[in-house]
Amino acid sequence: MTGTEPIRLLDEAGEAVVTAENEQWRAIADELSTDDRLAMHGEMLRTRRFDVEAGHLQRQGKLGLWVPSLGQEGAQVGAAWAARPQDTLFPSYREHLIALHRGVDMLQIIDIFRGAAHGGWSPTELPGMRIYSLVIATHALHATGYAMGIGLDGASGTGDASVDEAVMAFYGDGAASQGDASEGLVFAASYDAPIVFFVQNNKWAISVPSTRQSRFPLHERARGFGLEAAWVDGNDPLASFAVSRRMLDEARQGRPGYVEADTYRMGAHTTSDDPTRYRSRDEEEAWARRDPIARLAAHLRSLGVDDAALAEQEQRAADEAADMRRRTLEAPAAASDDIFDHVYADPHPLMAEQKAALAEFEASFGSDA
Amino acid sequence: MQEFRLPDPGEGLTEAEIVRWRVRPGDTVAVNDVLLEVETAKSLVELPSPFEGTVEALLVEEGQTVEVGTPIIRVAGGDPGEVESGKPTEQSVEPDASGGAVLVGYGVRGGAETRRRKPRTVQQPPTQAAPAPAAPAPAAAEPVAPAEHRDASAPVLAKPPVRKLAKDLGVDLRQVPATGPIGDVTRDDVQRAAQAATPAAAPAARTAWTGGREERIPVKGVRRATAQAMAHSAFTAPHVSVFTEVDATRTMELVKRLKASDGFAGVKVSPLLIMAKAILWAIERSPEVNSTFTPEELVVHRYVNLGIAAATPRGLLVPNIKDAQELSLVDLARAIERLTLTAREGRTPPADMQHGTFTITNIGVFGMDTGTPILNPGESGIIALGAIRQKPWVVDGEVRPRWVTTVGGSFDHRAVDGDVISRFVADVASVLEEPALLVD
Numbered sequence: 001m002t003g004t005e006p007i008r009l010l011d012e013a014g015e016a017v018v019t020a021e022n023e024q025w026r027a028i029a030d031e032l033s034t035d036d037r038l039a040m041h042g043e044m045l046r047t048r049r050f051d052v053e054a055g056h057l058q059r060q061g062k063l064g065l066w067v068p069s070l071g072q073e074g075a076q077v078g079a080a081w082a083a084r085p086q087d088t089l090f091p092s093y094r095e096h097l098i099a100l101h102r103g104v105d106m107l108q109i110i111d112i113f114r115g116a117a118h119g120g121w122s123p124t125e126l127p128g129m130r131i132y133s134l135v136i137a138t139h140a141l142h143a144t145g146y147a148m149g150i151g152l153d154g155a156s157g158t159g160d161a162s163v164d165e166a167v168m169a170f171y172g173d174g175a176a177s178q179g180d181a182s183e184g185l186v187f188a189a190s191y192d193a194p195i196v197f198f199v200q201n202n203k204w205a206i207s208v209p210s211t212r213q214s215r216f217p218l219h220e221r222a223r224g225f226g227l228e229a230a231w232v233d234g235n236d237p238l239a240s241f242a243v244s245r246r247m248l249d250e251a252r253q254g255r256p257g258y259v260e261a262d263t264y265r266m267g268a269h270t271t272s273d274d275p276t277r278y279r280s281r282d283e284e285e286a287w288a289r290r291d292p293i294a295r296l297a298a299h300l301r302s303l304g305v306d307d308a309a310l311a312e313q314e315q316r317a318a319d320e321a322a323d324m325r326r327r328t329l330e331a332p333a334a335a336s337d338d339i340f341d342h343v344y345a346d347p348h349p350l351m352a353e354q355k356a357a358l359a360e361f362e363a364s365f366g367s368d369a
Numbered sequence: 370m371q372e373f374r375l376p377d378p379g380e381g382l383t384e385a386e387i388v389r390w391r392v393r394p395g396d397t398v399a400v401n402d403v404l405l406e407v408e409t410a411k412s413l414v415e416l417p418s419p420f421e422g423t424v425e426a427l428l429v430e431e432g433q434t435v436e437v438g439t440p441i442i443r444v445a446g447g448d449p450g451e452v453e454s455g456k457p458t459e460q461s462v463e464p465d466a467s468g469g470a471v472l473v474g475y476g477v478r479g480g481a482e483t484r485r486r487k488p489r490t491v492q493q494p495p496t497q498a499a500p501a502p503a504a505p506a507p508a509a510a511e512p513v514a515p516a517e518h519r520d521a522s523a524p525v526l527a528k529p530p531v532r533k534l535a536k537d538l539g540v541d542l543r544q545v546p547a548t549g550p551i552g553d554v555t556r557d558d559v560q561r562a563a564q565a566a567t568p569a570a571a572p573a574a575r576t577a578w579t580g581g582r583e584e585r586i587p588v589k590g591v592r593r594a595t596a597q598a599m600a601h602s603a604f605t606a607p608h609v610s611v612f613t614e615v616d617a618t619r620t621m622e623l624v625k626r627l628k629a630s631d632g633f634a635g636v637k638v639s640p641l642l643i644m645a646k647a648i649l650w651a652i653e654r655s656p657e658v659n660s661t662f663t664p665e666e667l668v669v670h671r672y673v674n675l676g677i678a679a680a681t682p683r684g685l686l687v688p689n690i691k692d693a694q695e696l697s698l699v700d701l702a703r704a705i706e707r708l709t710l711t712a713r714e715g716r717t718p719p720a721d722m723q724h725g726t727f728t729i730t731n732i733g734v735f736g737m738d739t740g741t742p743i744l745n746p747g748e749s750g751i752i753a754l755g756a757i758r759q760k761p762w763v764v765d766g767e768v769r770p771r772w773v774t775t776v777g778g779s780f781d782h783r784a785v786d787g788d789v790i791s792r793f794v795a796d797v798a799s800v801l802e803e804p805a806l807l808v809d
Contacts (some may be wrong), residue, residue: 056401060419061376272379274412276718325400365529
């Protein structure tokens with residue numbers, strides 16, 4: 001599964017790639033009907049428009065920070081569709097499509113970046129969708145530990161993929177350099193944990209190229225830890241789906257895996273970053289031609305989907321982004337005492353004391369001006 | 370009427386330079402239309418409009434550095450009422466320009482002041498009629514402009530201890546000119562206001578020389594980069610400069626003819642173009658001048674990334690034309706035009722400024738005859754194109770008016786010696802004298 005080329009089912013023009021080697025992957029992708037593929041395209045568009053609008057809001061002072069996922073929608077939509085309902089997903093902070101796919105409201109993501117919420121949503125309300133991790137790679141450990149727990153509970157490994165649980169942890173090529181990421185691989189392999197590490201190699205860890213951080217291909221590195229590993233064209237949604245589905249189904253039987261998705265961060269690392277300082281326009285233009293959304297759209301047309309259906313998706317995505325903008329501008333400021341409510345699971349006297357002290361302090365200024 | 374305050378386009382940035390306005394008063398803008406470009410310590414970014422409506426006034430000028438939170442543009446029309454429902458709660462310290470919710474950032478950053486603020490001058494909030502020029506006034510010298518732009522009903526920004534001080538001193542915060550980094554009233558502002566309330570000394574006479582005996586301009590951005598590059602180059606590469614005067618009449622005639630020719634329609638043709646071509650021609654004959662000297666080796670480049678020094682709103686930039694040796698005359702003309710236009714707009718991407726191998730500085734446009742330019746670090750040669758003027762010149766024993774210029778240049782003597790330098794400069798001069806040499 002780790003040849004000289006990443007696994008690919010659609011080429012850059014959206015044409016089907018048919019080879020003897022990719023037959024097993026084509027068979028898995030065949031599970032996706034044309035309607036499924038159209039829906040995947042809709043999710044990518046929806047994420048893109050949301051993403052761009054959020055970038056504007058940051059430049060208008062409404063968000064403290066924004067993290068664009070432009071260009072990585074293809075890798076994400078494949079993984080999102082590959083995960084089964086019982087699976088638990090641990091995102092880092094750029095997995096907007098994953099979050100939206102699992103039912104997170106756009107405003108819940110926005111709340112994190114406008115400083116109004118620490119998590120945005122509660123995993124108890126959205127089972128299987130953990131909150132964003134802004135600390136790089138810590139969740140590789142959380143996810144591995146959670147997967148080990150699934151194994152200990154006997155909730156995986158029965159041989160029935162429709163009920164056996166698995167975990168998917170999302171991070172990038174930069175996070176792969178963190179110690180936590182490697183520890184996660186060690187424990188996953190040692191305990192046969194039902195987990196897949198889905199690594200989007202978007203080529204840049206802020207300004208450091210992945211080739212500098214990883215002298216050896218990341219998927220090869222994972223094999224060294226004893227995991228099954230696959231290398232997939234991350235801008236090919238169908239290949240991403242097929243590989244993720246297979247790896248997850250292997251993982252739920254106790255064979256942890258690692259997917260390196262070959263993709264590209266088309267935007268800045270965050271709104272605080274200026275990529276023109278470290279990468280060339282030629283490189284950006286070369287990857288713009290490999291935009292995963294355009295690729296899937298071309299594929300859909302070849303399946304007979306008419307332009308009207310795609311235009312309708314475009315319009316719906318634009319409307320939803322505009323609605324997100326309106327709701328963001330109307331959203332109330334964060335309540336300052338929220339922070340005390342989520343430190344401990346149960347009421348805690350020290351937190352109650354601190355909460356009261358803050359309220360008293362704020363009240364001491366009266367209501368002048 | 371809505372005002373857009375300069376947001377923090379990065380994380381924890383406190384100021385930005387207004388690089389270029391993309392709209393003018395009277396323009397109609399839609400939400401997310403680009404209004405302007407600003408340069409922060411981190412990057413050059415475009416700011417999209419949060420409103421729709423008609424631009425009423427630009428409140429800050431290009432070139433000005435303004436604090437985050439400063440109103441920068443006023444837009445009439447639109448529907449500010451729509452966002453009114455999200456009125457900030459009491460704890461918010463930043464009134465949103467649109468009258469909408471305070472969402473993030475500024476409130477928290479008041480606390481960041483002690484961590485990040487460096488002692489520097491404070492830009493006064495410009496009034497609508499006459500935006501202040503970029504020259505900063507020392508903060509403590511005198512109260513800065515009264516906050517005329519402030520909407521009387523808008524909440525005043527001030528930290529709680531400052532509010533308490535104002536209360537104790539009987540000062541109405543709404544009447545105090547704010548000089549804080551986010552347009553907030555500071556402790557000093559309150560104390561000044563309290564003193565001003567007592568009978569004041571006669572105001573100092575205002576002349577062009579007011580504002581303190583020294584003006585202190587922070588060295589940063591392009592200025593800092595230029596300073597480092599020039600000092601590094603001047604004190605590592607032993608510069609040798611040579612000059613030669615030349616009759617460039619035929620170059621002027623060629624420029625005139627090219628301008629009129631169909632092949633160059635719509636392309637800017639200037640003596641600089643012929644000079645660039647002359648340099649490329651001469652480098653082919655003396656490749657050593659197109660090199661990089663390191664203590665271990667002399668790297669002679671088999672390509673020319675030809676830099677053109679440009680005075681831009683951001684300062685001195687030297688973008689270069691990659692592989693200029695491959696370009697035809699018309700393509701070279703287009704490349705120069707594109708390069709200088711982009712530089713003048715302040716939009717030169719860093720990649721365009723890297724890996725230069727040779728530079729031209731066109732000081733003739735400033736009326737100078739010649740000079741001793743300092744090498745762009747990493748390069749071994751730089752040529753100055755001086756002004757081209759009509760002068761008496763001896764042709765065939767007779768004095769005639771001719772178009773004369775001086776070709777001057779500096780070279781890294783570690784890399785090249787006098788013979789090579791002289792041959793190279795003479796070659797350049799000979800092409801200006803007889804551009805027909807360019808025809809192989």
